Amino acid sequence: MRFICWLWSGGGFWKPVVKYGPRHVEVLVAMLHRHGGHQLTCIHDGTFQLPRHIDALQMPEAVASMPDYLPKLWAWSPELQAIIGERYASIDLDVVLLGDVAPVLAEHPVILWNEAVGEPYNTSLFAVEPGRGQEVWTHFTPDRLQRARRAATRWTGDQSWVAHVLGPRVPTFGERDGVLRYRGRLHQLGVPAHTKAVFFCGPMCPSTQREHVNWVRENWL
Secondary structure, three states, X not given: OEEEEEEOOOOOOOXXXXXXXXXXXXXXXXXXHHOOOOEEEEEEOOOOOOOOOOEEEEOOHHHHOOOOOHHHHHHHOHHHHHHHOOOEEEEOOOEEEOOOOHHHHOOOOEEEEOOOOOXXXXXXXXXXXXXXXXXXXXXXXXXXXXXXXXXXXXXXXXXXXXXXHHOOOOOEEOHHHOEEEOOHHHHOOOOOOOOOEEEOOOOOOHHHHOOOOHHHHHHOO
């Protein structure tokens, strides 16, 4: 399966987050290859020196300059879908892969992770077929974004806009499918045997926790 990830300097993030770089992309390439032989394209803003062996695509300047996590909305654009040219999954860099996530993503034209606080979707991992979900990008304007944000009970960025546009009934996957959110001490002693992926979603990341957690050290490489 084709995967894409995102690497940009960004600004105005809505909460403190870890800064990611080329090393995280290299490890993600290795994990995806190890668990299913999948390809990864890194979509970046041009400010990083990525190794030549990594397939990379530079996002337009207008996309890279969007605040917070909004550059990830380009994943839904007709332009990017035409460039990729096949079904793909968007995956964040704050992940430890322990298995093949592709089967979890295969059943529906659009499918998103359901692990988010107060929202239906988490855009750390989702899959989409070309031609699907493009309204997420084509309907986007700053005015529409502000109206949606004022009407929302909770707002965390790109995934809030995705939920606003697509509505609450898009198929999802979650913990029962082996895709988990890192929960500190709850995961210090291990994760369930069926676990395929663990996302850190915040101020910690695999590259720091691998020093303290055995299953992270054994799998994030």
